[in-house]
Amino acid sequence: xxxxxxxxINGDEQTVYLDxxxxxxxxxxxxxxxxxxxxxxxxxxCGACTVLLDGQPVTSCLVLAVDCEGAQVRTIEGVAQGxxxxxxxxxxxxxxxxxxxxxTPGMVLSAVALLEENxxxxxxxxxxxxxxxxxxxxxxxxxxxxVLAAADEIAAQAAPRIG
Amino acid sequence: xxxxxxxxxRLPKLDAPDKAVGRATYGHDVRLPGMLHGxxxxxxxxxxxxxxxxxxxAERLPGxxxxxxxxxxxxxxxxxxxxNTPLKGEVVRSLRDEVAAVAAVEPEVAEEAISLIxxxxxxxxxxxxxxAALKPGAPLVHADRGSNLVQxxxxxxxxxxxxEAESDFTVEAEFELPYVAHGAIETSIVVAAFDGRGxxxxxxxxxxxxxxxxxxxxxxxxxxxxxxxxxxxxxxxFGRGLDIYPFEPIAALLARxxxxxVRLAFSRPEEFRAAPVRQPAHVQVRAGARRDGxxxxxxxxxxxxxxxxxxxxxxTPLVMMETTASLYRVPxxxxxxxxxxxxxxxTGAVRxxxxxxxxxxxxxxxxxxxxxxGIDPVQFRLQNANxxxxxxxxxxxxxxxxxxxxxxxxxxxxxxxxxxxxxxPDGAAGRHLxxxxxxxxxxxxGGGARIYRSDGCGAVVxxxxxxxxxLLTGSTEIGQGSETALAQIVAEVLGTxxxxxxxxxxxxxxxxWDVGVHASRTTFIAGNAxxxxxxxxxxxxxxxxxxxxxxPPEELxxxxxxxxxxxxxxxxDLGKVVRARHFREAGQIVVGEGWYDPxxxxxxxxxxxxNISAAYGFGAQMAEVEVDTETGRVRVLRLVCANxxxxxxxxxxxxxxIEGGAQMGLGYALTExxxxxxxxxxxxxxxxxxxxxxxxxxxxxxxxxxxxxxxxPFGAKxxxxxxxxxxxxxxxxxxxxxxxxxxxxxxxTPERVLAALDAQRSQGSV
Numbered sequence: 001x002x003x004x005x006x007x008x009i010n011g012d013e014q015t016v017y018l019d020x021x022x023x024x025x026x027x028x029x030x031x032x033x034x035x036x037x038x039x040x041x042x043x044x045x046c047g048a049c050t051v052l053l054d055g056q057p058v059t060s061c062l063v064l065a066v067d068c069e070g071a072q073v074r075t076i077e078g079v080a081q082g083x084x085x086x087x088x089x090x091x092x093x094x095x096x097x098x099x100x101x102x103x104t105p106g107m108v109l110s111a112v113a114l115l116e117e118n119x120x121x122x123x124x125x126x127x128x129x130x131x132x133x134x135x136x137x138x139x140x141x142x143x144x145x146x147v148l149a150a151a152d153e154i155a156a157q158a159a160p161r162i163g
Numbered sequence: 164x165x166x167x168x169x170x171x172x173r174l175p176k177l178d179a180p181d182k183a184v185g186r187a188t189y190g191h192d193v194r195l196p197g198m199l200h201g202x203x204x205x206x207x208x209x210x211x212x213x214x215x216x217x218x219x220x221a222e223r224l225p226g227x228x229x230x231x232x233x234x235x236x237x238x239x240x241x242x243x244x245x246x247n248t249p250l251k252g253e254v255v256r257s258l259r260d261e262v263a264a265v266a267a268v269e270p271e272v273a274e275e276a277i278s279l280i281x282x283x284x285x286x287x288x289x290x291x292x293x294x295a296a297l298k299p300g301a302p303l304v305h306a307d308r309g310s311n312l313v314q315x316x317x318x319x320x321x322x323x324x325x326x327e328a329e330s331d332f333t334v335e336a337e338f339e340l341p342y343v344a345h346g347a348i349e350t351s352i353v354v355a356a357f358d359g360r361g362x363x364x365x366x367x368x369x370x371x372x373x374x375x376x377x378x379x380x381x382x383x384x385x386x387x388x389x390x391x392x393x394x395x396x397x398x399x400x401f402g403r404g405l406d407i408y409p410f411e412p413i414a415a416l417l418a419r420x421x422x423x424x425v426r427l428a429f430s431r432p433e434e435f436r437a438a439p440v441r442q443p444a445h446v447q448v449r450a451g452a453r454r455d456g457x458x459x460x461x462x463x464x465x466x467x468x469x470x471x472x473x474x475x476x477x478x479t480p481l482v483m484m485e486t487t488a489s490l491y492r493v494p495x496x497x498x499x500x501x502x503x504x505x506x507x508x509x510t511g512a513v514r515x516x517x518x519x520x521x522x523x524x525x526x527x528x529x530x531x532x533x534x535x536x537g538i539d540p541v542q543f544r545l546q547n548a549n550x551x552x553x554x555x556x557x558x559x560x561x562x563x564x565x566x567x568x569x570x571x572x573x574x575x576x577x578x579x580x581x582x583x584x585x586x587x588p589d590g591a592a593g594r595h596l597x598x599x600x601x602x603x604x605x606x607x608x609g610g611g612a613r614i615y616r617s618d619g620c621g622a623v624v625x626x627x628x629x630x631x632x633x634l635l636t637g638s639t640e641i642g643q644g645s646e647t648a649l650a651q652i653v654a655e656v657l658g659t660x661x662x663x664x665x666x667x668x669x670x671x672x673x674x675x676w677d678v679g680v681h682a683s684r685t686t687f688i689a690g691n692a693x694x695x696x697x698x699x700x701x702x703x704x705x706x707x708x709x710x711x712x713x714x715p716p717e718e719l720x721x722x723x724x725x726x727x728x729x730x731x732x733x734x735x736d737l738g739k740v741v742r743a744r745h746f747r748e749a750g751q752i753v754v755g756e757g758w759y760d761p762x763x764x765x766x767x768x769x770x771x772x773x774n775i776s777a778a779y780g781f782g783a784q785m786a787e788v789e790v791d792t793e794t795g796r797v798r799v800l801r802l803v804c805a806n807x808x809x810x811x812x813x814x815x816x817x818x819x820x821i822e823g824g825a826q827m828g829l830g831y832a833l834t835e836x837x838x839x840x841x842x843x844x845x846x847x848x849x850x851x852x853x854x855x856x857x858x859x860x861x862x863x864x865x866x867x868x869x870x871x872x873x874x875x876p877f878g879a880k881x882x883x884x885x886x887x888x889x890x891x892x893x894x895x896x897x898x899x900x901x902x903x904x905x906x907x908x909x910x911x912t913p914e915r916v917l918a919a920l921d922a923q924r925s926q927g928s929v
Contacts, residue, residue: 099819139824
């Protein structure tokens, strides 16, 4: 069965006619052509397909596209704004948090959601927030370091200026 | 150490900016016009005769473009042991054996078509245990071979009896090692497409593009020149791509039959079931030492289940015997490993390739010997440590060697020394939480590993008329950062910034030959090749610049993107030099070439002696653990890793290799085990096959020890595998320090630790 669904992908409103069984991940990688969202397990275990649904991280392999009616979907393609990298992306690049990079998009979105909620974080909170995103290359150390550095950057920008 | 500008710097990976925004093209992202989706039908039995395969219903399903069975196989066998075929038509030997495959317009259609194929089997007797497989009368996995014994490796130096007689202390133990998966986050994927002239292009995440060309040609009955391998961005490899596996020729057979490009992507359960795994082993070890702490002998007997077909899993004893014979100075050594066929999953190369296994048993035994002699475990290791300039009895010519420095560095991070009775002082954590520390060291090839007649790599460096530098290297980027390290080497030689260098490493039609990305060899081997090519290009630039600057070539130096005359200080930028060279009568291009094949030997076929690598890497780890005596849970609080990498071309990337290796080592020690029962994988998902997550990781401290190897590019040695090889032993030794238990079976799960604690408690109460 197919149904008409209205989604907002990275700020771009789209109305699509979709099979009701189609997952958000299949739609993103298929009709939407957004290949930055990766498929690692199709079971919600690895986190590679993490996107933000109304600001909340979800594993898009476990979400039906038709359930996203009216929702704001943010993928890795919508994280950098106007060619400007998000601090998380820039810090991951500069601090060696990317090796094969397959987990990176999901990792970035989990981190972005975390920092948008609260940029004042300690290491344990970052580790916990990223526990749903598996990485086989880096041992996570440089990813956690990058997210903390990005958090500092954002917190510093948000801090009221004195004088 | 030479002063450098680009080498030695913590530079971001060249491919990181695209990966950070989701723009890199992985195998899963390849989309070709008209591309079909392939699916494989696997065997329903671990061992059976295939009586009949009926594909008529599948072929009739709308949307299906091709169905292939063994009838489509070319008349050749492939694989390391020449015992495999793409599809199995007579006998299936494991549950991951391919029986048929389809290509259809959508994955769902392919899946449905698979369900419509009917196969009649006659089940055959099975064998799932390596020891049972060697018994007389055991079912034969390959009936034509007459035995399940694939190969026996025997190595010795010295006289074991002499070593035993000289021993004041002898210890022995048996170790049980599990199946482990690569756990790459991207599953295996291949896209096969024939062009109008009948030439095959394979989009692949392989680690051996040039050997795959040859192997695939053999499997498909084509000529190697008819195959082009295009390597995509790779979502993790770790040894998975070190051999040809049936899905690759199957994709090509489907593409040929359908006359359309075919994509064959594994699902995650399929990845756990059908991709090669680290082989399980049962190992008996005996070793001795004198009262003064000198080692006397080491004897190892290993039994390896390689599965139903021979792949690189059957060759890991070469590495196991290296650790056994050459990690520390041991005068008398005997090693034997039997590789055995069973109806279990196929085993292949996994990062460290035999070394996590052997380092676990060798370093566990070293710890026991230290306790037996009453010598501090670090001191005991230092006393027997390999030294720079030493040739081991096995014939390894150790050049640079920082083993001592590594051991001292990790020991310096410990706040105390391990106890000799496993009764570490109680921490503040509480009576049921006991802390301990443990040490282990490692030796790994760091200057290539000659397992093929060539261990070489080629490189071409071109400088263009804008001064941009292109490196064509045979070596592949698999996420580890090799292209960045190679670009650093080239930029250093040519005096440019790294931003002036592009690396081209993905197309067999363009890049020169390389044996493959394995054995921690790329920085060393491909690095030397790139270095030589850059030197030649620089020489050409000097020739032309010499005329432009009116200075002899030996007066010139390349820096800041230009050629400078030392005395006058005059300079001319690279683009201008190249233009001057091009646009003249009898003009020339600037292209340097380099081929590096290290001065090493294939090991002798009888004795297994010889210098397999041009340099050796060393490392040591210190683990601090907390054992919960009520639950059996082992928590690693801290892991300190020191590695002798010769020289770190990119320290940030080196740390990344060590930290990532440690993540795999931690899993090997504590959580990762592919549960295989009756040939079937019981936990083919990331929920039940547990990788360490960000929340599980201990604090990791990495220490880079630089010894500057004389043969390495700018002194560098390989580091790709050592991060995880000593981890399990360091943790097991820490568990002993905490609670006095010697755990010999991996992973050390809470159930196993608790059972051992219970046994210890009941023994204590008797």
